[in-house]
Amino acid sequence: xxxxxxxxxxxxxxxxxxxxxxxxxxxxxxxxxxxxxxxxxxxxxxxxxxxxxxxxxxxxxxxxxxxxxxxxxxxxxxxxxxxxxxxxxxxxxxxxxxxxxxxxxxxxxxxxxxxxxxxxxxxxxxxxxxxxxxxxxxxxxxxxxxxxxxxxxxxxxxxxxxxxxxxxxxxxxxxxxxxxxxxxxxxxxxxxxxxxxxxxxxxxxx
Numbered sequence: 781x782x783x784x785x786x787x788x789x790x791x792x793x794x795x796x797x798x799x800x801x802x803x804x805x806x807x808x809x810x811x812x813x814x815x816x817x818x819x820x821x822x823x824x825x826x827x828x829x830x831x832x833x834x835x836x837x838x839x840x841x842x843x844x845x846x847x848x849x850x851x852x853x854x855x856x857x858x859x860x861x862x863x864x865x866x867x868x869x870x871x872x873x874x875x876x877x878x879x880x881x882x883x884x885x886x887x888x889x890x891x892x893x894x895x896x897x898x899x900x901x902x903x904x905x906x907x908x909x910x911x912x913x914x915x916x917x918x919x920x921x922x923x924x925x926x927x928x929x930x931x932x933x934x935x936x937x938x939x940x941x942x943x944x945x946x947x948x949x950x951x952x953x954x955x956x957x958x959x960x961x962x963x964x965x966x967x968x969x970x971x972x973x974x975x976x977x978x979x980x981x982x983x984x985x986x
Contacts, residue, residue, distance in 0.1 A: 784814035787921065791897055792816055795910055798900040799877065802921070804893055822875050833867040840884050840894070847892075848919065850911045853880040878903045881911060885922045893922060927986065931960060952986050955979060 788800035799817040815823050831837055839845070839856035853862065862868050879899040884892050895918055899906075927946060931937050937960060943953040958968035969979035 785816065788814055788816040791895075791914070791917065795881070795897055795906070795914065796899060796903070797897045798903075799875075799896075799898040801896050802893070818875070822871075826871065830867055830871040833865065833871075835862060835865050835867060836880060836882060837894070840882055841892070845884070847884050848915065848922075850881055850883045850915045850918070852882075852906050852911070854905060873901075876901055879905050881906050881914065883915070883918050885918055893918075893925065895921065931956065936960070946986075948986060952982050955982050956986060959983075 784802055788802060791797065792800050797817075800814075801816070801818065801823070802814045826834075835857045836853045840851065845851050845856070862872075877898045878901040880896060881898075882894065882896040884894055897914070923946065927942070931942070937956075939953050939957055942948065942956065943950075948956065954972060955968060955974075958971050959965065962968050962971060965979055965983060966976055969976045972979070974982075
């Protein structure tokens with residue numbers, strides 16, 4: 781599976797953010813894939829109650845924002861409306877959340893993927909040039925999820941179809957096959973007679 785800890789850590793560093801969360805969301809249910817910089821208890825409170833009150837989440841999922849388009853809290857929720865919301869006063873301020881950027885993507889299986897990157901209180905607003913690379917990054921995240929679904933589906937994966945769809949090289953395809961059979965990167969590297977560093981670089985490309 782993709783290392784979402786590293787993904788969110790890199791996004792947090794690149795954007796100067798305090799908290800990053802990657803989740804799947806469908807209807808009123810959400811499931812955490814990875815959380816960086818926040819407490820699990822806060823996530824539980826959010827998933828069980830505050831998500832339904834979050835004006836930024838409601839605006840993102842309203843259909844007004846195209847899937848894959850990154851928007852900030854300031855773009856979608858006027859400061860006055862935000863300050864008057866129960867979410868802002870009961871959760872947002874208490875958790876020390878500042879400037880927030882988020883995006884929805886269509887996730888395989890009809891569930892949407894939500895990525896949220898939040899700065900601390902008092903931090904400057906996100907600049908447009910900072911959000912452009914984030915839009916590119918989330919497309920790679922979705923691609924990784926689709927690969928993961930294809931590999932973890934019922935029965936052996938159709939590697940030829942997988943390679944054609946995702947543009948994998950023959951060496952990358954053989955690595956995916958070995959990973960499916962052997963379960964670890966080191967075992968796959970030994971089986972293919974590649975160094976661990978070479979196999980790791982190829983997996984990162986995949």
